[in-house]
Amino acid sequence: MDLTRSRQHLRATWQSVVDWTGERRLLLVLTPLILLFLFFLVIPIVSLFLRITPEAFFESLANPVVIDALVLSLGTATVSTCIVILMGTPLSYLNARATYRGKEIVDTLVDLPIVMPPAVAGIALLMAFGRRGVIGRYLDMWGVQVAFTTFAVILAQVFVASPFFIRQARASFEAVDRTYEDAARTLGAGRLRVFFRVTVPLAWAGLVSGAILTFARALGEFGATIMFAGNFQGRTQTMPLAIYTTMQGDLNDAISLAIILVIISFAVILLVKYITRRTFRC
Amino acid sequence: MLTVDVAKRLRDFTLEAALEVKKGEVLVLIGENGAGKSTVLNLISGLLTPDRGTMTLDGQVLFSDRERINVPPEKRNIGHLFQSYALFPHLTVYENVAFGLRCRKMPEEAVASRVMSRLEEMDMVALSREPAGSLSGGQRQRVALARALVLEPDLLLLDEPLAALDVKSRASIRKELKESIAAAGIPAIIVTHHFQDAMVFGNQVCLMENGRITLRGLPDDLMKKRENSFISSFFCHCES
Numbered sequence: 001m002d003l004t005r006s007r008q009h010l011r012a013t014w015q016s017v018v019d020w021t022g023e024r025r026l027l028l029v030l031t032p033l034i035l036l037f038l039f040f041l042v043i044p045i046v047s048l049f050l051r052i053t054p055e056a057f058f059e060s061l062a063n064p065v066v067i068d069a070l071v072l073s074l075g076t077a078t079v080s081t082c083i084v085i086l087m088g089t090p091l092s093y094l095n096a097r098a099t100y101r102g103k104e105i106v107d108t109l110v111d112l113p114i115v116m117p118p119a120v121a122g123i124a125l126l127m128a129f130g131r132r133g134v135i136g137r138y139l140d141m142w143g144v145q146v147a148f149t150t151f152a153v154i155l156a157q158v159f160v161a162s163p164f165f166i167r168q169a170r171a172s173f174e175a176v177d178r179t180y181e182d183a184a185r186t187l188g189a190g191r192l193r194v195f196f197r198v199t200v201p202l203a204w205a206g207l208v209s210g211a212i213l214t215f216a217r218a219l220g221e222f223g224a225t226i227m228f229a230g231n232f233q234g235r236t237q238t239m240p241l242a243i244y245t246t247m248q249g250d251l252n253d254a255i256s257l258a259i260i261l262v263i264i265s266f267a268v269i270l271l272v273k274y275i276t277r278r279t280f281r282c
Numbered sequence: 283m284l285t286v287d288v289a290k291r292l293r294d295f296t297l298e299a300a301l302e303v304k305k306g307e308v309l310v311l312i313g314e315n316g317a318g319k320s321t322v323l324n325l326i327s328g329l330l331t332p333d334r335g336t337m338t339l340d341g342q343v344l345f346s347d348r349e350r351i352n353v354p355p356e357k358r359n360i361g362h363l364f365q366s367y368a369l370f371p372h373l374t375v376y377e378n379v380a381f382g383l384r385c386r387k388m389p390e391e392a393v394a395s396r397v398m399s400r401l402e403e404m405d406m407v408a409l410s411r412e413p414a415g416s417l418s419g420g421q422r423q424r425v426a427l428a429r430a431l432v433l434e435p436d437l438l439l440l441d442e443p444l445a446a447l448d449v450k451s452r453a454s455i456r457k458e459l460k461e462s463i464a465a466a467g468i469p470a471i472i473v474t475h476h477f478q479d480a481m482v483f484g485n486q487v488c489l490m491e492n493g494r495i496t497l498r499g500l501p502d503d504l505m506k507k508r509e510n511s512f513i514s515s516f517f518c519h520c521e522s
Contacts, residue, residue, distance in 0.1 A: 183368035185355040186327050187382035187433065197381075201372045 045262055052255045060256035068234040069242035069257060076150065076238065077218040080157035081165075084214050087158075088166040089207075093195070096173035114163045118223025121159055125228040129155065152229035153236050157218035164217050165210040172206025173199065209272040216268040220261065284437055284469045288325055288335030288345065297321055297493035303437075303469035303486075310480045310501070311473045312516060313490035319473040320365075322490070323439045326471070327362040328355035339436055356385070361430030365442040367422045369414035375401070375425050376410040382433045400432045404458075420451045427459065431466060438463060438470040444479060456482055477516055480504075489513060 052060075060066055094100075095107060113121060129136040129146040136146060146152055176199050184194040200207065222240040229236040231245060239257050246253035287300045297318045303309045311319045324330040326337065328344070331352055337345040339360070344353045369378050376397055383393045401407045404424050409417065417425065423443060430438065443459060444452045460482055463470050472483050480487050480501050487504050489497040489512060497507060507513050 177366075177368075179364050179366055179368040180370060182324075182329050182355075183362070183364055184370070184381070185329065186358075186360060186362040187429065188356045188359075188385035189381070190354075190356050190385075193385060198370060202370075204372075 048255055048258055048262060052252055052259070056252045057256050057259065060250075060253045063250075063253050065233055065237075065242055065246060066253055066257055069237055069239045070260065072150070072153070072234065072237065073219055073239040076153045076157060077215050080154045080161060080218045081211055081215040083154070083158050084162045084165045085207075085211055088162055089169060092166050092169035093173050093199070096170045097178075110166050111163050113160050118160055118221065119227060122156065122224035122227025125152070125156060125159060125224060129228075147228060148230040148232070148236065150229075150235055153225055153238060156224040156228045157221045160221050160224050161214045161217035165207075165214040168206050168210030168213065169203070172203035172210070175206070176202045205275050208275050212268050212272050212275075216265060219264060284326070284337075284339050284471075286322075286326060286335075286337050288332035288337055290321070290325060290330065290332045292318065292321065292493065295493040297325075299325070299493075299495065301471075301488060301495065301498075303471060305469055306464070306467050307485040308463060308470045308472060308483045310484035310487045311471060311490055312475070312480060312487060312512075314512060317490040318493040319490050320441050321493075323362065323441050323471065323473060326437070327360045327439055328353060328358050329362075359433065359436050361433065361435035361438045363423075363426050363430055363438070363440045363443050365445055367426040367446070369417070369422055369425055369429070371413070371415035373414055374410065375406065375412050375414055375417070378414050378425055379429045379432050382429065386433075396432055400428045404428050419446045419448070420455055423447060423455060424458070427462060431462060435466075435468065437468055438466065440470065440472045442473055442475065444474070444476065452476075453478075459483075480516075 091106075091110070095103060095110075116124075126133065126147055128134050129139070129152070131137065131140050131145065131147065133147075139146060146155065180198050180202060181194050184198045185191075189197065219238075220240055221238065222244070225236065225238060226241055226244075231237050231241050233242075237245065239261055243254045243257045243261075246257070283305060284301075284303045286302075289296055289298045291297075294316075295318075299318075299322045301309060311322065313319050321330060325332050326344075332345055332347070334347045335345070336343065336348070339358070342353075343349065343351050344358055345351060370381065373381070379397045379400060380393050383396060388396075398407065398410070401410055404427070406421070406424060406428065409421060409425075414422070414425065423446070427443075440459075444456055447455060456479065463483070470483075472479060474480060474483075484501045486498060487501050488495045489504070489510070491512070497504060497510060497513065499507075504513060
């Protein structure tokens, strides 16, 4: 009996040694690959910071091109995020809660801008709202011009960035147990009150992270903006467009703008991670 | 008094519920899973709409297909306790109990006094600032009951009120619950799987099978109908 037990013990020990050496060997093979990939991701970002002195960075920040681009980008991205939240929330909630004919088609349409190349989005917007566009020609008759204005920048950002909020919001609404909404109604809350006092607070983390991702995507919008809104300093030249333009003249300005965008992107990711970690215990 | 005579087409069968519950009386609904017990509660509280029939509570029509009346759930003043208790996890115990009063636009001082006196009655003042998500099963049950009773509802619906509790706390909370229902003096309907609940709470027990009430009577009378397999296993005294 003892002999059997000691044999079993020996076999188990040997097995763990084999497992351990196997794992070690796998780790030895994979580590360089992982490190190489991380190096590939990090080195371009680090290079940005290494290519410019702090003095040159702050000097560039005083350049009107940089200031205009920064102000325009933050302004338009904020407005387009608000528009996406206002227009996208009812749709996300409807798609999370209701079944209706054509829901799949609506879902596909909402997701389309994610896979559509931004240049395609740009030309599509131009065909719709340009001076001779499907809608633009009527707006033109009223003296309203959309293309190549700041409003066009916002439209391009809304078009390209809206799926990020709508997808996230829908998933967050779906995750809210319907019983909470039912309970609130039996307690005397009307539909609107249930939505704002129960559903939204419970979906809050997802809604905020969706909004932040939308803001980040809007901030980085390039292709659709340059085609539909043009590249006019102070009016339609957002940060990515200004990077493209200044790169042909003063590289320091381009690098400074790029660094600002990197910092914002980094902050966005951290913020989203922090917010999504804070969930309610149900 | 609650009178219900409604029908609703469900996926597997047509639910037809006809029942009457007087003030201070407790009707216990028993039956297999999927027999339509919780659906009856949802129809009464207005979360689901019947296809046809009528429903009145203390003379007020809650639903009538002929008169095209369907009072929304928020206007019915019915306390509905869900199996999961459905306490709002983003709110504290106090805010959960105050939720319905605030919906009724009651001044904040009146809300505070009613909530606190209800919590005092249930010996839960110490927990008032706790987030609802951090409570134990028994505490949740009591907060959910306090949240429903603080509104002084005209009817109480309880969907498996003790199912989420362990056997030990079930007996004491059953006693508390019986006292609270008796003190409220309103009609109540309890859905349960537990024989003890039917014996302790029930003035009448109804057995639901495939959406229909097939047997009804006093708990003691029903106990004798051993030819029904569900009744026979339900009253086998093997559950606590």
